[in-house]
Amino acid sequence: MRPAKLSSFLLLSLLLCLGALSGCATKLPKTTPLAPERQQEADNLFIGFLQVSQPLALDADIRLSWDVLGNKGGVDAVLQLQKPAFLRFSATDPLGRSIFIAVSDGTSFTMVDNRIGRIYQGKTDSDFWRSYVDDAIRAEDLFFFLSGLLPQVEPSAVKTAQDLEKAGFWYVWKDGRSMTHHVLLDSLSREMLRHLLFDPQGGLVLDITYSAYSASPDSGVNWPRHLQIRGNAITGTLTVHVNKVYSHTQQAAALFHLIPPPHFTVEQVP
DSSP: OOOOHHHHHHTTTHHHHHHTTTTBOOOOOOEEOOOHHHHHHHHHHHHHHHHSOOOSEEEEEEEEEEEETTEEEEEEEEEEEETTTEEEEEEEOTTSOEEEEEEEOSSEEEEEETTTTEEEEEETTSHHHHTTSOTTOOGGGHHHHHHTOOOOOOGGGOEEEEETTSSEEEEEEEOTTSOEEEEEEETTTOOEEEEEEEOTTSOEEEEEEEEEEEEOTTTOOEEEEEEEEEETTTTEEEEEEEEEEEEOOOOOGGGGOOOOOTTSEEEEOO
């Protein structure tokens, strides 16, 4: 038995949202060639962005909202992420009661639907997982997609252009899996404004817009407080609003594993 659509949507937190965009078409960003005097500025901006000290974890209250085919909804949740690929997502109802919990260590996952007393367990390379999450989305990518940061990129492999609306510079490159990245960095704030990812066939895997960055209290790390995820495949918009960041401190690995309550039904999904 497969879990209800909403539960599977909540499962894996935003990883499912990102995977839902796979294969839809989008227009490439409008750019103009860089003037020679701005090339060095663009190069320095990208190198400096890659050298920024990155947090290793996130513990935050969020609001996850969707407007898909006229169906609008939202849920409050606690989102906990930790490199390289740990995830804990706990959704609550309007009274603050836990309705859904999902955890993953990057290789396996467990999700608990408290509404029906059922637990689903499996591997992140399973058919079940891949029926929701595109092969292009890896568990270790989630932290970077939500933080507006990047893993290490070789600057010499990156092509640069000026954003047509003068918002900043676009950077384009292919990673080791032949996925093409288009990233827009603000030339003043030095923050990521948008990240598009295309598969080797040219299909859009994700399109994320970032805004409302603010510094976290325990570390001073800037984290985007508002993210919008769009795509023709879902005919709508998914929104993540980070209400409060508690910490970027790493937690014990046990936080990302669950021991099933004895009275719940456990299903191992293939």
